[in-house]
Amino acid sequence: MLVDVHIHLDHKYYSDKLDQIISESKKAGVKYIVTSGINTPSNRKNLEISKKYKDIVKFSAGLYTIDLLGLPSDEPGLPRQYQKINIEEEFAWIKKNKDNIISIGEVGMDFKISTDTKKKQTENFQKIIEFTEKLKKPIVIHSRKAEAEIIDMLESSNLKKVDMHCFTGNKKLINKASDLGFSFSIPSIINILEHFKMLVDMVPLTQLLTETDGPWLSPIPNEMNHPKNVQESIQEIAKVKKMEQDEVKKNIFMNFQKMFLKC
Secondary structure, eight states: OEEEEEEOTTSGGGTTTHHHHHHHHHHTTEEEEEEEOOSHHHHHHHHHHHHHTTTTEEEEEOOOHHHHHTOOOSSTTSOOOOSOOOHHHHHHHHHHTGGGOOEEEEEEOOTTTOSTTHHHHHHHHHHHHHHHHHHTOOEEEEOTTOHHHHHHHHHTSSOOOEEEETOOOOHHHHHHHHHTTOEEEEEGGGGTOHHHHHHHHHSOGGGEEEEOOBTSSOSSTTSOOOGGGHHHHHHHHHHHHTOOHHHHHHHHHHHHIIIIIOO
């Protein structure tokens, strides 16, 4: 019943290992893996991967804020976008393939990488919000150093199925997003980062999911991340919530079903 709601299987690290990783994931009890696109070539590649491993891999169509701006990628190893994404053309492609798309993400804003593009990032994100509302899909949010602004925009929207991916906002913002009913996907590196243990303690179990953000954020130092490592998130959530791991696992799986499979 394990689920990894956010990973980048199109990363070059996985390119010659996918069969092995999928096999290992199944053996570890992983039921679903959601691979996330970030730009035009990334979306095409992830759709292809999800079709090849359709019994376990689902596809989330992403429009990463940096790629939308045409800025150089901050994450080497992913398919490169060498010019600005034509957002309307990508919307049309997503709409055409919506039956093979489980969610929209990752999307959002990033003020750590670029502060002088806040206006354009805000405009792009608003377009994505409105598109996702019409598409009636869950949305997966990247919100680095832009947490407050993103929560305000989402609060003004009609979106209800919101996953705050790897959320690093402060306690006030955690409470606000939680009160709005948003979910939080907890990375497997929670065994190292106390922030996520604090978040788990603050947020109801009904609003928690598990992710790896692979190949990054591995719970094992100096190793790349794998979907099976979501078990680390389960273990730590169980410790914080003072629950049995199997009970946590069942609840997280139900949360996943409500968020992603009942659209």
